[in-house]
Amino acid sequence: MDPFQQMNDWKNNMDQFFGEKFWDQFEGIIKPNIPQVNVYQTEHELLCIVNVPGLVKLEKIDIYVDYTTLELRGVIDIAHGGGTVVKEEILQGAFERSIALPFPVRSDKIKATYKHGLVYIQLHRLISDSSRKNRINVRLLEDE
Known part of the structure; x- marks a missing residue:
C-alpha cells in the first residue's frame, strides 16, 4: 500500500473524529x-x-x-544551483x-x-x- 495514501486515510479519520478545523490549530507548527x-x-x-x-x-x-x-x-x-542540500532552513x-x-x-x-x-x-x-x-x-x- 502507498504510504502517502495511508497518511491521507489517517488524516481523513482524524478529520471525521475531531472535525475539519482540527488541523488549523497546528498549521504554524506543522507548516x-x-x-x-x-x-x-x-x-x-x-x-x-x-x-x-x-x-x-x-x-x-x-x-x-x-x-x-x-x-x-x-x-x-x-x-x-549546484550541490546537494545538506541543511535547508x-x-x-x-x-x-x-x-x-x-x-x-x-x-x-x-x-x-x-x-x-x-x-x-x-x-x-x-x-x-x-x-x-x-x-x-x-x-x-x-x-x-
Missing part, C-alpha cells in the same frame, strides 16, 4: 507560515514588516489591503498569506518599500466621517 510577518501598531498607524529574502523583481510580490485584511502573494526563490516557494489587521485602514494612504530582504508596509487608520470628534459649540443662555 510554518511564510513569509514571516511582524505588525507594529501605534494609535493611528500600522507598520507591517514582511520577510521576503532574494526578491529581485518587485513585481513578484502582490500586496492587497482590504479594510481590515492584508493579503500577500508571491514567491520566495533563493536562486542557488530558509523557507521558500510560493506563498499566499492573509493577516487580520487590528483596525480598518485607509486604501488611499499606503506605502510599501523593500530593503535588505524586508518589505515595509505603512498603513493608516481609517477614521470615518461618522466617528470623527466634532467640537460642540456652547451657547450662553440668556435669562428670559
Whole structure:
C-alpha cells in the first residue's frame, strides 16, 4: 500500500473524529507560515514588516489591503544551483498569506518599500466621517 495514501486515510479519520478545523490549530507548527510577518501598531498607524529574502523583481510580490485584511502573494526563490542540500532552513516557494489587521485602514494612504530582504508596509487608520470628534459649540443662555 502507498504510504502517502495511508497518511491521507489517517488524516481523513482524524478529520471525521475531531472535525475539519482540527488541523488549523497546528498549521504554524506543522507548516510554518511564510513569509514571516511582524505588525507594529501605534494609535493611528500600522507598520507591517514582511520577510521576503532574494526578491529581485518587485513585481513578484502582490500586496492587497482590504479594510481590515492584508493579503500577500508571491514567491520566495533563493536562486542557488549546484550541490546537494545538506541543511535547508530558509523557507521558500510560493506563498499566499492573509493577516487580520487590528483596525480598518485607509486604501488611499499606503506605502510599501523593500530593503535588505524586508518589505515595509505603512498603513493608516481609517477614521470615518461618522466617528470623527466634532467640537460642540456652547451657547450662553440668556435669562428670559
